[in-house]
Amino acid sequence: MKNYTVKLYRNEDLETWNAFIDKAKNATFLFNRNFMEYHNDRFEDFSLIVEKDSKWVAVLPANVVNSEVFSHQGLTYGGLVYDEKLKLASVIAIFKAILIFLETHNKTKLQIKLLPHFYADVASEELNYALFLAKAQLIRRDTSAVIDLQKPFLITKGRMEGVAKALKNNLIIKEEQSFDSFWNEILLPQLDKNHQAKPVHSLEEIQSLNKDFPDNIRQFNVYYQDKIVAGTTIFETKNVAHAQYISGNENKSILGSVDFLYHYLITEIFKEKRYFDFGISNEKQGEKLNEGLSFWKESFGANIVVQDFYEVSTANYDLLENVLV
Template sequence: MKNYVVKKYQSTSYSLWNEFVATAKNATFLFHRDFIEYHSDRFQDFSLLIFDEKENLKAILPANKVGDTIYSHQGLTYGGLILNQKSKLQDVLEITYNILRFLNENKVSTLNLKQLPSIYAQFPSEEMEYLSFILNAKLVRRDSLSVLDLKTDYSFSKDRKQAINRGIKNNLVIKEETDFKVFWNEILIPNLEQKHNAKPVHTLEEITFLKSKFPKNIRQFNVYKEDEIVAGTTIFVYDKVAKPQYISGNSDKNELGSLDFLYDFLVNEFKHKSYFDFGPSNEENGRKIKEGILFWKESFGSRTMVQNFYEIETKNYSLIENVLI
């Protein structure tokens, strides 16, 4: 078993980390340190860098620590082990062995992996799916994502087309904005408070800061009727995927057709991408599905992919020792 050196992330590795993210086979802008650290006050960072014996960086693990458990990463939509483009299965076996042994020796009992959905990777990258089997990992959650494959001959349902036409007849106008204030204060925050007694994951100040750091990846589109905002979306744009992070409309959204009108615009705006990710419709760690929301997403032509969440006991690193024969 080849030895790798596992080190905790320090600020002195800021540039090295980000350079690795930029060329990794399964990374997105969410793994840039500027994104990970915008909410550093909420998490105890325990990110790891993994080096070979020649001190070449071979993998990273964005992570935070709670008690004796490491999560990858609770502040991100997805995580997992980030690899360079040349990584092969044997490399990942040995890297994972060394990571788990390092964690076990540092009194970390459990590693919780929030896997990157396959559509976000630049190259095939499901080594950890295989290793979860080898390590007797516990599948603690599985979300069903509604994904539209933009390379196929997809079509919207009759209901969606009718709603889109309502938007056209109501003379709705979509504008890209650089300021999130109107959408946050007039649509998003009031809706979340009223419907779910909740707040956006990102504050207005946080999303504005992230936009300043990632202007091409975070974009805001608002829907107006006679210069009054009626709906909007904050969309995260990746190399292969476009994904609305927030989307919401006022109380007249069904009558106006504003959200359907907006989604029709977005799908066409990002049709040069490979996928449009409508996100999950789950509750209770994936065991329940909000039927109405799922129906609405699938009526745009989206179909199901999954995101897996695993719990791995670090003491199981020895199970990797005899995999290769």
Template sequence: MEEYTVVKYSSLYCKAWNDFLLNSKNATFLFHRDFMEYHADRFEDFSLMIFKKGKLIALFPANKSGDKIYSHQGLSYGGVLLKDETKLREVLNIFYTLLEFLDKKHFKVLEVKMLPSFYTLLPNQELNYLLFVLNAHLVKSETLSVINQKNPVPISKNRLEGCKRGLKTGLKVIEETDFKSFWNEILIPNLIKKHQVTPVHTLEEISYLKQKFPENIKQFNVYQNRKIVAGATMFLTENVAHCQYISGNADKNQLGSLDFLFQHLIKNVFVEKAYFDFGSSNENDGKNINTGLQFWKEGFGARTMVQEFYSINIGNYHALKSVML
């Protein structure tokens, strides 16, 4: 496939990369170089750009570790980014060229976090089919709790009662531009206490990202008598409102703070989004589900969609040659 070439991303291509995202059918702001590079010190970038006769036709956000390539460990999802007009045969040629390039660079394994299907406005499952042809191994599957805003399921009695408690206790939801109080007073203490971890994003990192993507990252705090009692950090794409962080203080059940907050976000703030994504309730690398958390999310009408993670033997790329008859 001599008309196709693969180029490793460098800062010289920054504008071309970001411009491509504007007309990609499956790109979100997470693939913008300003987002990808906030944690450049943690991952060795190996993002690739695919050209056809000198024209950029696809992107592959990725990092490397040893003889493995990942798409991309620092992002929630990945895959090959494509233009609206790209058809299946072209995707096959792109992925063949990509794997052939990696094989010649002596990489053995490619691991892919699939983009959940509801994030795209156009059908985007060409790669799913090609993974089948390549005999890719499903290494992980996570359940996502998602509300279809165009066909909502009624909120449960339990969640409604929580909302009523929020009204009675005088709670107020305020959109903030500063993350400091939520991070330091609610989120970090809760994560350390419950899971002995800290947020994926430091306060400095989330503040930087908010500055770069003010319309894509939003913070909503819940206050009682001017004291913060709960909050949520939202990542927004064209048709999805995604909960990146959710947390409340020890009184959240008595106050109804999280029920009050999310009923407001779902029914008022993000009602025009096609989907409201609570994210995963999985533990143990996807093999278990936090029952209480799942029950709470489903109480708002969320139902299950799946995100899959695959491992590909790069040397199998020759199987793609015989797909089209």
């Protein structure tokens, strides 16, 4: 196996990191340092850079908690990032080098939440195989509802009835630059009322991220008689439109507001995109399924894709010693 050098990311690596992410085959804007560092007060960064002959060949967005490293707890997905020139044997060698680096730095475990395959530009599941070789344990599995927009899909009668209600009630959809009304009048009150929870991003954080990524973070609101009644925040990547937040007020079933909004997004705004990702409907670390929410998403013609979370002991690097024949 080739020799690779692993080092910790430093602030002065920011521009090189972002340039590498832009060219990788399995990265999105979430791996850009300008996105990752919005919550650097909550996570201790432990991102890794892998070099061969002083040239960057891979990066691992990560944070650390005591003796465990995570890729990355503040991101929806993670894993090893590299370009399409890298072959499977090289990825195995790189993963071995990372485990050795972590072991020598007294880190005992590495947790990885894999990038769902449809976010990548091309197939990029080399890390999945390396995790198998290193006897990584599957510790969590979430289910995302995803529409392949370039293939026929069926929106059910129930969803279309919601669209009809919205049209009858003269609802209006607007894409807006401001997130204030959705956060303050819809998202925060409904999350608190229904789940006693708060969104991952504060209003200030989503506004700041939108300034850095105006083409990737988009807000769509629904109005009834000039009053906001529903909305959604979309994270748009090259291949995928992802519903980061979905919420409507207590009259959403009567007005058909959320059905109307998503029908519009799927059939108009993002119809040329490859995939539409509604996100997960899981709770309790993947062990529970919100049946009603999953049913609603699937009713738009979405099918289920799993996202896997693995944990591997850094001492298992020796299992990658003699795998090539």
